[in-house]
Amino acid sequence: MRPGPEDRPEPDHRASRLLDEAIDLVIRRQNAPESAATLQAIAAWRGRSADHDRIWRRVTEAHGLSGSALGGSAKPALTRRNLLLAGAVGLGAGALGTWGLPAMRLRLQADQLTATAELLPMAWGDGTRITLGPASAMATAQQQGGTRSIRLLQGMAWFDVAPDPARPLVLRLNDGVEMRTAGGAFEVSQDAGVVNLAVARDSVELIAPSRASIAAGQWIRLDAENGRHETGSRDGALAGAWRTGTVVAEAEPLQTLVARIARWLPGRVVVADAAIGRARISGLFDISDPERALDTAVRPTGGRLRRVSGLLTVISSV
Structure with missing residues (x-):
């Protein structure tokens, strides 16, 4: 489950910029396959960093344009619009409920993706177990220093975190929402701009945008846009019940x-x-x-x- 350095998620703005640049180069190559200047520009761009080369490969593979598919003058002119529409299909954007460029950006950032109705169980070597819910996406950062770090990019997940007070797990969601636990079991989801957290074991600390400690048998619902939240209690055994x-x-x-x-x-x-x-x-x-x-x-x-x-x-x- 731990990604290598090549697969480490990038900041969203940088990934978006590199993706735009790669798409422009793909269009130039497809529309002028014999241009030496275009080939030189592509080679120079890919050589700028490992991230540049990785994004080039992902964009071309997603569209079936790698290798010989980028050559040959018989293909019709390629535009940014039809490239993105084709990519939406190739990247399974329908299953994720997104289209075009946002779907490609999600694919570039995510280490794990699920389709409609698909559950993806995972395990870390330290004993932590995670189930990624349907139509969801997650990025795992390198485990270094004093924390274990995950970003839930979209959807829902269940976490059963192996206890380790010295290395808490930090979970980041959209809109600046962040939480942490040293060994809790909990479910979390992002639906229609609302974050739901329900704890089954131990406790989870919400640390942004506001601070709150959610104990086993409690839940919190947070509107990420206005910061308002609601809390309540229910049987902790019901947390993560969607897995069954x-x-x-x-x-x-x-x-x-x-x-x-x-x-x-x-x-x-x-x-x-x-x-x-x-x-x-x-x-x-x-x-x-x-x-x-x-x-x-x-x-x-x-x-x-x-x-x-x-x-x-x-x-x-x-």
């Missing part, structure tokens, strides 16, 4: 619950009515049949599901 087929909701906004259940459904699920999206829902939802679980969650709000196509479900009041 049950999604748990505790007075949760429907739009957040929908985003979580939708990770088991193909395509995209849209809540078209803001009032319905704000309705609070509690319950246990069996995701062995995710469409039925979604309907069960929506029904108390008076909303209804409409399957617009095989890849789009709309939730509305009519």
Whole structure:
């Protein structure tokens, strides 16, 4: 599970810049395959660093453009738009709910990715066990100094951290949310801009954007945009219940619950009515049949599901 130096995640802004540069070079090569100046520019760009070369290889491989596929004048002119659209398919962007450049950036940063309804169990040599949830992405940093570090780029995960007070695990999420534990077991998810944390064992300390200690049998729900949070208690055994087929909701906004259940459904699920999206829902939802679980969650709000196509479900009041 530990990445080598070549696979270490980069800062998002640098990865984005290098990705843009690589795409421009791919377009130049495809549209002028015999240009010596373009070949020299590509070689010089790839030689600038290991990161430049790695991103070049990932971009060309993702689009099936490596080797001879970049040569030959019979291919139609390539544009940034159709390159990105092709890449979205090649990188499985539909499963991750993102398209084009954002999907490629996610792929470049992530060490582990999952598709719709896929669970990915992992283990560290120190005994820490992690299960990455569906349609999720995670980056693992080198374990050095006094911490073990992970970044959850998208989605949800379960952590059972091997106790080591001298080397706490630091988990970073989007929007500056950060938490730490010396040996806790907990689930965490990012759904519709809301972070949910539920602790099963020991405790997890939220250290940004605000500070709070969440003990076993407690949960916290944090709106990353405005910093507001809610807390509560429930049986710690229910934390991570989605690993065995049950999604748990505790007075949760429907739009957040929908985003979580939708990770088991193909395509995209849209809540078209803001009032319905704000309705609070509690319950246990069996995701062995995710469409039925979604309907069960929506029904108390008076909303209804409409399957617009095989890849789009709309939730509305009519």
